[in-house]
Amino acid sequence: MSSKLIRGTFILTLGTILSKILGLFYVIPFKAIIGGESAYAIYNYGYTPYMIFISIATAGVPMAVSKYIAKYNALGEYEVGHRLFRSGLIVMTLTGVVSFFVMYGLATPIAEIILTGADTKYTTADVASVIKAVSFALIIIPAMSLIRGFFQGNQSMGPSAVSTVIEQLARIIFLLAGSYTVIYILKGSVVTAIGVATFAAFIGGIASLIVLLWYWKKRKPKLDEQRLQSKGKLDVSLTNMYKEIIVYAFPFVMVGIANPLYSAIDQFTFNRAMAAGSQAAEALDAYGTLMLNHKLVIIPVSLATAFAMTLVPLITESFVNGNRKILFRQLDQTLQVLLFITLPAALGLTILAEPFYTVFYGYSELGTDVLKTYAPVAILFALYSVTAAILQGIDEQRFTVLSLLTGILVKLSLNIPLIKAFGTDGAVYATALGYLVSIIINAIVIKIFSGYPLRLVYRRVLLIVIFNVIMLIPVYFVYYGLHSIMNPESRAQGLLLILICATIGAVIYGFLSLKSGLADRLFGDRLTRFKRKLGMN
Numbered sequence: 001m002s003s004k005l006i007r008g009t010f011i012l013t014l015g016t017i018l019s020k021i022l023g024l025f026y027v028i029p030f031k032a033i034i035g036g037e038s039a040y041a042i043y044n045y046g047y048t049p050y051m052i053f054i055s056i057a058t059a060g061v062p063m064a065v066s067k068y069i070a071k072y073n074a075l076g077e078y079e080v081g082h083r084l085f086r087s088g089l090i091v092m093t094l095t096g097v098v099s100f101f102v103m104y105g106l107a108t109p110i111a112e113i114i115l116t117g118a119d120t121k122y123t124t125a126d127v128a129s130v131i132k133a134v135s136f137a138l139i140i141i142p143a144m145s146l147i148r149g150f151f152q153g154n155q156s157m158g159p160s161a162v163s164t165v166i167e168q169l170a171r172i173i174f175l176l177a178g179s180y181t182v183i184y185i186l187k188g189s190v191v192t193a194i195g196v197a198t199f200a201a202f203i204g205g206i207a208s209l210i211v212l213l214w215y216w217k218k219r220k221p222k223l224d225e226q227r228l229q230s231k232g233k234l235d236v237s238l239t240n241m242y243k244e245i246i247v248y249a250f251p252f253v254m255v256g257i258a259n260p261l262y263s264a265i266d267q268f269t270f271n272r273a274m275a276a277g278s279q280a281a282e283a284l285d286a287y288g289t290l291m292l293n294h295k296l297v298i299i300p301v302s303l304a305t306a307f308a309m310t311l312v313p314l315i316t317e318s319f320v321n322g323n324r325k326i327l328f329r330q331l332d333q334t335l336q337v338l339l340f341i342t343l344p345a346a347l348g349l350t351i352l353a354e355p356f357y358t359v360f361y362g363y364s365e366l367g368t369d370v371l372k373t374y375a376p377v378a379i380l381f382a383l384y385s386v387t388a389a390i391l392q393g394i395d396e397q398r399f400t401v402l403s404l405l406t407g408i409l410v411k412l413s414l415n416i417p418l419i420k421a422f423g424t425d426g427a428v429y430a431t432a433l434g435y436l437v438s439i440i441i442n443a444i445v446i447k448i449f450s451g452y453p454l455r456l457v458y459r460r461v462l463l464i465v466i467f468n469v470i471m472l473i474p475v476y477f478v479y480y481g482l483h484s485i486m487n488p489e490s491r492a493q494g495l496l497l498i499l500i501c502a503t504i505g506a507v508i509y510g511f512l513s514l515k516s517g518l519a520d521r522l523f524g525d526r527l528t529r530f531k532r533k534l535g536m537n
Contacts, residue, residue, distance in 0.1 A: 015161025017299075019168040024295050026172040028360055030197065033179050034190050037288030042122055042191070044291045045114050046130035046198045048267045051260035053103045054141055055253055065146060068245055069153025074317045082223075084241050085150045089143055091242075096142035100135050107131040116272055120284045126191045134198035140205040147212040154223075159215040163208040171204030250397070254404045255388045259381070262434065265411050266290065266427050273419035273426075285366075286424045292361050293371045300345035301381040315393025324451070331390060331452055336460045337522050342382045344468050344509055349375035351476055352501055354483075355494035363489040366424065373425045380435040387442035390450075399445040407438035463518055471509040475501050 031040055065088065069081035111127035144163075151159040178196035182188040266287070274283035318327040349356060353371040357364060391400045411434035418426030446452055479501045486493045513519040 015157075015164045019164045020299050022165070022168045022172055024299060024360065026176060027292065027295060029176055030179065031292075031361060033176070033183060034193055034197075036285065037292065038120065038122075038284040039190050039194065039288070040292060041284045041288035042127060042130060043194050043197060044263075044288070045111070045127050045267065046134045046194070048260060048263045049103065049110050049131055050134040050137065050198075050201065052257060052264060053099050053135070053138055055257035055260060056099065065149030065245070066152040068241075069150060070314075070316050071320055073154065074320050080241070081150070081153060084245070085146065087241070088146045088245075092142035092146045096139050099142075100138040103135040103138060104132050107135070113268055114271070122191070122284075129191060129195050130198055133195040134201050136199060137201035137205050140202065140209060144205055144209045144212060147209075147216065151212075151215070156219070159212055162215075163211040166211045167204040167208035169204075170207030171200045174203040175200035247397075250401065254401050255385070255392075258384065258388075258404055258407075258438075261408055262411055262431050263291075263294070265408070265415055266431075269415050270419065270427060273416040274423070276416070276420050289364065289367050289370055290374075290424050290427060293357070293367065293374050296349065296356060296360065296371060297346075297374050297378045298381070300342045300349070300378040301385065315390060319394050327394075327450070328452055331446075331450075332457060333522060334386060335457055336464070338382055338386055339379075339461055340464055340513070340518075340522055342379055343464060344471065344505065346375050346378040347468055347472055348475070348502065348505055349378070351472065351479060352498055354488050355497040358488060358494040359491050359498065362491070370424050370428065373428045377428060377432045377435070380432060380439060383439050384435050384442070387439055387446065390446055391442055394446070394450050396445055396449050399441065403438040403441035403445075406441060407434035407436075410434040410437050460518070460521070463516070467509060467512045467516075467518070470512060471505050474508065475505045478504055 027040075034040065034043070065081075065084065068084060072078070072080040107128040108124060110131055111124045114127060115122070115124055148160045148163065151157070175197040178200065179193040182193040182196055183190065270287050270290075271283045274286060314330060315327060318324075318330065350372055353375060354363075354368040357367040357371050361367060388400045388403070391397055411430045414430040414433060415427060418430045420426070422429060479497065482497055482500065486497060488494065510519075
């Protein structure tokens with residue numbers, strides 16, 4: 001595998017995982033400040049529409065610009081990417097402002113649709129105020145995303161990783177301090193506190209933009225030198241640039257919007273489906289529980305997100321240069337490393353669902369049951385992200401749109417009947433089926449249009465599955481043995497359970513992977529020194 005892929009993936013993975021971990025842990029004090037699951041549901045009622053609007057406003061910019069710049073850099077036409085960047089900053093600023101006004105104006109109608117069927121003390125005006133507060137972030141995020149895409153296209157992942165972490169840190173600090181001040185110092189309402197918390201997205205965006213501008217100033221001399229080396233043989237007009245970017249960007253929009261669209265379907269149908277199943281009184285708490293679990297499940301997917309962001313420019317470069325051997329090697333190793341890490345994380349979360357939910361959110365029988373159902377879906381999230389990125393890298397992005405829309409149709413068709421039949425778990429089942437259909441379509445297209453041989457992947461994946469089964473059996477018995485003598489409602493004892501079981505699982509899985517040589521084949525010579533230290537060579 002290309003050292004750029006390893007290094008870039010590591011940097012983005014570290015940044016993404018740190019951001020996701022921060023985004024997970026802040027919920028513990030935040031939930032304590034604003035109250036239970038129903039209050040957290042109101043918080044999410046603002047964020048889900050925001051995620052859809054931000055995906056549309058940025059128009060897939062980081063990934064699309066990354067791919068565009070990587071393509072022309074591979075041809076030695078560096079000036080083309082710089083011209084796009086300068087023009088794009090103006091366009092992204094305008095789309096951000098327009099998106100802000102649209103979302104702010106639609107806040108009340110969106111709130112009315114969301115609360116249909118809900119038996120709650122919260123009003124349409126309450127939900128609308130939360131949506132309006134978060135909409136301010138749309139003003140700044142699109143331009144910031146363009147800068148990230150420019151750095152990624154030049155295979156410089158550090159600025160994106162650092163700015164992502166700083167954005168999350170600034171957002172969380174403002175969110176916690178603001179909500180605490182409103183409720184405990186100013187004695188304000190929970191809705192006001194949640195509004196302040198959602199406005200924190202705007203503060204995080206400003207912090208991230210400052211970091212990116214600092215990187216830009218620091219690296220400007222090198223970027224100017226790069227422009228001077230441009231061959232200048234291609235005279236690409238701005239009109240043609242934007243045509244090409246739109247072709248690139250639309251599939252990226254669809255991929256970026258996938259998770260928010262699935263969440264939006266839940267948001268707009270969950271309350272009425274629960275009411276149809278005679279569970280209207282429990283709907284808000286159940287929806288809040290579903291969203292809290294989503295934050296846990298999405299952690300193993302961080303690696304897939306980082307891989308997807310790093311993979312596109314590199315696959316594009318290999319594809320443009322016609323180097324299928326390197327392309328296949330990149331795909332092989334990416335898929336295998338992805339499953340090597342995501343599979344045990346998701347399955348482990350399934351077994352340890354009760355202590356995980358207890359440690360983060362407090363003991364809840366419903367929360368535990370939903371997490372057990374939801375955790376394996378992380379594998380599907382990860383596979384979808386990477387297979388969609390591969391399609392974009394090999395210029396078959398049209399099928400990304402097809403696979404997503406098909407999956408969304410499955411989710412939309414099954415969500416209400418499955419929620420009526422299985423309660424909160426029904427929403428998870430519908431999501432899993434939708435993503436599974438999309439992944440199957442993506443895999444078929446990759447096989448047909450790239451000629452990518454899947455035989456080696458099948459063998460390695462089978463070995464990874466076998467090692468996971470061997471690892472999970474002792475973890476399962478240790479967990480249930482300790483569970484019988486420990487209190488599952490205690491955060492401290494739950495954390496101890498997680499640490500003991502996770503350590504046993506990691507040791508067994510690591511030993512099997514190193515001893516069998518699987519880790520060597522996946523990670524290369526980097527493990528040689530580590531294995532010598534362990535006396536395994």
